[in-house]
Amino acid sequence: MLKIDNLHARVDDKEIIKGLSLSVKAGEVAAIMGPNGSGKSTLSYVVAGRAGYEVTDGSISLDGESLLDMEANERAAKGLFLAFQYPLEIPGVTTMTFLKAAMNAQRKQRGEAEMSTPDFIKTVRTAADKLGIKQDFLRRPLNVGFSGGEKKRMEVLQMMLLQPRLAILDETDSGLDIDALRIVAEGVNALRSPDRGFLVITHYQRLLDYIKPDSVHVLSSGRIVKSGGPELAHELERNGYRDYVADAA
């Protein structure tokens, strides 16, 4: 489903991704682990199409379609979702307003009809309940004054509503206490399905105790330096990244 081949990308003339290849199949949960500065967040931004992240070589495709010439919103409409490590605050725009705007923008780009307001409200409320998000949060400006945990829950709520083909979770565990982590992971697990892929980016093994990956890849200095099964994550937890950092250098 997601196929990245020999990707080279740079930010401000500095090459960060240096020949990265990776694929995520439908139904698969792939984890990317790596030390700080290995290019984890850069990879998520490059895939999502952030301005200023320049692809100099290689390809990224989703369901066989190249993403490279698409704007961020076009990629989103194709079913790509990025749960941000640091979700943004949008003053004055209520969560409800934002969710509806996003949902309908995507539906429109896909040529689908807009969701009716009652249906929409019902869907949002149901999803919010599942994640333990209080109703009054939906009436507050998006993420403004929310705690780190609340913001992350809001990301998962958006993911539940937008039903992406491929979801990238960028350090979703950072800043979460154990209870919040469990709720977030349950939300993600509920979305696992045979036709949806996940790319879970994390520094620690901890998150993977809750979201069991099918495959684990080690990212170091802008490349995948080792791939394996879930056991690889445990190995990293025991031995750290030292071996791989040395490998890459």
Add this chain to the structure above:
Amino acid sequence: MNASVKPPQSPAETSLVESFEALRVSGVAAVQEEAFARFLNKGLPSRRIEAWHYTDLRTQLKRAPLPARVEAAAEAADGAALVFLDGALVGEPQAPQGVSIERATAGRRLAAPVIDEDDASIALARAFSRETITIRVEANAHCALRFVFQNSETAATSAAHVIVSVEAGASLTLIESLDSAAGAGHLAQALIEFDVGEQSKVNYIRINSLDAAASAVSTLGVDLAARAQFDTLSLTTGAALSRHQIFVRFAGEHAKASICGATLVRGRQHADTTIIINHAAAHGESREVYKTIVDDEATGVFQGRINVAPGAQKTDARMASNAMLLAEGASMYNKPELEIFADDVQCAHGATCGELDDDLLFYIMARGLPRREAEAMLLEAFVAPAFDGVEDEDMRETLMERVRGWLAQRK
């Protein structure tokens, strides 16, 4: 309106003409004549000039005294202090290591225009400056200097012009004091210009404790090269009428300036601080924190403008002016402005004006403090943030001590 009829000279303008005549007797340079002609053409700034809206020199300045007579001899200054008596540098000051001090006839200017030469008060200061003192701090030198502005028992119109050039990588700490003899109605003017070189650092503290009979009109111009840092703080308690205007230009990228001050006025004092920050290069950072306390029938004025030129992206500029009015007759005029021509910037200003919090006063008094002491405690806390940037603790204590002294004199 350029063809409009010029108003007749005000008494102050007439006395300035007489005063300049007196100066001519002992000889003035061509640049002084030229500056005086420019001044006459405009006349003293009045409230019709936007930048002087709240300080009308034409009506508020009653009269300008004659200049002091030039005295040949004077006592030697101590250490690294430059002593100015009635505007004139006294003796031959000893320059510390890495510093040179040069006296020349008036007329030198900074290489780049930083101050507003259209301002009539600046033309007037140039006209009355007999010489230009140029202080050069050599590259990578670290030194401290003091300026001592004294004004004698005979009221005089005076002006001093100093250019301080701080070369790359150098640092300078400068402490300036202004005093005058009791009851003497001086008109003390100063024009101090800084050329702050790359990666150099200036820390400039100015304490105005002129006698309440004197008037002071002063201009500070600062040109900042890349990665230069300029921190200044002024404490103003003196002068019947004072105007201190500060022009800072961010000429190089990644420069920083902090311009802070406290103004404490009472009686019928009128104190005006006017700041114009020009961000002409990217990545500049400016901070202004001003605290004004106005008692009796005094007037405080704070005008601060932040200009961000096209291309000065990533500028981060913040300005705060807080005023506390202590008596019914007190007035405060605040005019914080933003003028922004670049989109990727963070600029903000805040201004408040009010009186002491009754609840807090009551709380403190309920703990046994008399009203005046409770007020002083709150006012001290109100002023203190202006001095936060002063690294030298002794200096900060000296400044706070002056604030306490002022508060203790409240009737």
Add this chain to the structure above:
Amino acid sequence: MPAVQETVDRVKSVDVDAYKYGFVTDIESEKAPKGLNEDIVRYISDRKSEPAWMTQWRLDAYQRWLTMTEPKWARVDYPPIDFQDLYYYSAPKSMSGPQSLDEVDPEILKTYDKLGIPLREREALLGIPSSRVAVDAVFDSVSVATTFKAELAKSGVIFCPISEALQSHPDLVRQYLGTVVPVTDNFYATLNSAVFSDGSFVYIPPGVRCPMELSTYFRINERNTGQFERTLIIADKGSYVSYLEGCTAPMRDENQLHAAVVELIALDDAEIKYSTVQNWYPGDSDGKGGIYNFVTKRGDCRGARSKISWTQVETGSAITWKYPSCILRGDDSRGEFYSIAISNGKQQVDSGTKMLHLGKNTSSRIISKGISAGRSNNTYRGQVFAHRKAQNARNFTNCDSLLIGQQCGAHTIPYIESRNASAVFEHEATTSKISEDQLFYCMQRGLSGEEATALIVNGFVRDVLQQLPMEFAVEAQKLIAVSLEGSVG
């Protein structure tokens, strides 16, 4: 909120030249000869069959105006205006004065239809009850129709063209006209006093809460014609009125002058809420054409505990020079100013307010949101003043500016003047841009760059939009998106 979706739709649907009210109504009009002199002033007064005192009032204003010069302190720049090259009076030929709706020229009715302004009460009645709005429609120099007059009269509310009020209620007009904006106030207000042709008059009797929203819809149609309307609203003791004002004009290459005067008077315990959505033609993206909007609006909280609230959404005009103000004369009175000013293309906006605290315990609140895009300049200019006797005056001001693009300017010039120790003034202002991070975040969720911008801007102005009556808020939200058309990318 469905309005956001509408905003988004609008952004998508609108072409490069977004001004949709730019059409011209082809109608014959009767004009005074070009230029301005005493005869023209008499002509206008004569056309309205005004009482002699009114004619004299105008002539005095004209004489005064001759001695005045245009204000130059605003941050706007335009070539000199030739005041002799303008028509000062233009009326559709079919109109000889206010008449019943059935007599209104069908072309004019069509114009207002196209603008979305219901002039037929029957049609308006079909709408939801809350959206019933009485409209006074001013076309060039004259009022062409006023709706719901009869129904309003039942509660004693007078809502009619000011020309009509001069006939039917001359004493009321004479008592209040020029008492808030004196004849000598400023160049444009004085000009207006001499040549104003029409506008709305509102009087709400004591204790009456006006049963519906009142509104005036201004339309400049004729070429080379200045529009000088005059609005006078009096809220007598304990009354309440909400008044809306909308404006559009055809797209024309030359600049047109609009110099209005609005006076509001609130007596004891009365409240006036005045909302404007100003969408005069802004000129094209090169700055050609557009309305010069030089307007004097002032409210007088004359009575104790009275309240005047100005809300404005300014998106149109080539140049805006406008400072809706409050004189807080009555003790415990309150003034409010909520403003959204958007400039794009080569528009120039210099707008803000004055809150003059004269009475005891008066309070005021200013919320201003300026958005500059394109090559425009947008200035907030405001004065907050506490008189020596204004014990316990309170003001809170918040001015935020948003810049979109690198060729525009945003300026904030507040004058905060306190002459009373017990007055507490707080002012804060910020300037920022829409962050790249926010844009990317919205786009990652599926919004296009323009949709994301419109959404973020709507969030930025939310505090002010909330002050508008519902129908206007929706309208304003759409307008914001359209005004920012082409500003992204």
